[in-house]
Amino acid sequence: MNYLNTFRIPYIGLKLGQHIFEFEINKLFFNEYEYSIVKDGDLKAIVTIEKQETLMLVNFDIEGFVKLSCDLCLNNFPSKCHIEEKLIVKFTDNEEVNEQSEEILVLTKKDYEFDIASLIYEYINLAIPFNNRCEDPGNTAACDREMIKKLETLSSDQNNDEKSKTDPRWEALNKIKKQ
Template identity: 35%
Template sequence: MKRLKEFTIPFVGLKLGKHLFEYKIGQKFFEHYEYEEYNDAEVLVSVALEKKTTLLELHFNISGHVNINCDLINEPFNQEIRNEFDLVVKFGNEYNDENIDILVIPHGEYEINIQQYVYELIVLAVPPKRIHPGVKDGSLNSDILKRLEELSPSKKESKKDDYKIDPRWDSLKKLLTDK
């Protein structure tokens, strides 16, 4: 994956202390990754970098929304997202990103690219089950929802099925002891 220059932070020229970097992420960012799950995106990423003598501390904070399709009715809606992440960048002999929140870069490096961390934070902030808020509160009026309600088993039918218990289970119930 080609790195985007806007997400490269040259930390060599920075003074010791805290520095703030902000990015506005849109749909174009996800097109770069060929990630087609979102219809649109509007996310603000704030990165607070604290430069110390022997290491760098980065605090990522994302907030905004992504437009996705509902898993039940396939209607698009804006899903609010928020996420935070802390990363410690240390210097060592060779590049190592095996640990989730510690990144080791070679001693001669003068910049760090945070593009992959931003991408993962946004993707992981979206819930795995995507349900339109109108479905949850009942305010959405959709033909698909009406059809789903028609096809779902009614409560009366399910209660009748509960009373039809196979008589072979009765002998097994006798083996249970009272607790």
């Protein structure tokens, strides 16, 4: 059985009103997506559906930790994640669906369930920061201290080399600049 099948919500049998679904998101979930930025995590998604006559209001509340690779020391570290998203699901008789957007999902009357796995996957990946670093680089248990020390020595050696390579004709201008 495909693991992502557990993330399908059959809405045909739901009565009007509010319904709450809970999903556990872990390594098995991220393994289903081959090129995922996130490879592991421990998250809980609470999906609240308010079913009405012609539409459904879906609220996603995803909270937990994802394991990211640090951009500084390349070690894996847990990053706290809290995501709140809203989605409107409309029903239509028309087979041609042309009014979908990021906040609106349109389903035909023939559909009986909708898959939220791809939505949860997108929400998690969009919540990942552009620069992945822990809160206190070099001082947490997840940090690779040897790698950080090596980077510091390499960067200080490079700065010293750049200073020694400065053209002596610029020294007079540097003196003016410092005044």
